[in-house]
Amino acid sequence: MNIKQTIETIINKDVYCNQTVIVGEMLKLDNSNLLQHDDIENHFIFRNSESGDTITHDAYCELTRLDTDDVSEYLEEQLDIRQWYSVSQWLADKLFALGQPVIRLNGVGYWWGRTFCVQALEDDYCFEQIAKESV
Numbered sequence: 001m002n003i004k005q006t007i008e009t010i011i012n013k014d015v016y017c018n019q020t021v022i023v024g025e026m027l028k029l030d031n032s033n034l035l036q037h038d039d040i041e042n043h044f045i046f047r048n049s050e051s052g053d054t055i056t057h058d059a060y061c062e063l064t065r066l067d068t069d070d071v072s073e074y075l076e077e078q079l080d081i082r083q084w085y086s087v088s089q090w091l092a093d094k095l096f097a098l099g100q101p102v103i104r105l106n107g108v109g110y111w112w113g114r115t116f117c118v119q120a121l122e123d124d125y126c127f128e129q130i131a132k133e134s135v
Helices: 003-014 020-028 057-066 069-073 089-097 125-134
Strands: 015-018 044-048 074-078 083-087 102-105 109-114
Touching (some): 057 069, 057 074, 089 109
């Protein structure tokens, strides 16, 4: 199976449906026990002010733990999530590892916060990365 076929298989099997309206409405309810902004993992990235490179929150925490001078070169940015997709746990974990915003509520559901949505899902860089790992 080539990369394109693998991407199509992943999307057909692990992306359930667009739930932008549902997740957005749940997040608007500030005191909701259902879903809160703190439930979004990888909602923030850290951009190097000199090189423009980005790292995830976990990588930033590791730099902080190591107490390196590199920490001061990173600025926190909140990702602009444009769409929410209900996805499988497997895909949520893969997307999280790529630094993508996800909500992983065990027993409730898993969602991917898509930040770039002017192209078809099959053309999304994330799926290419995951497919390359899977082939």
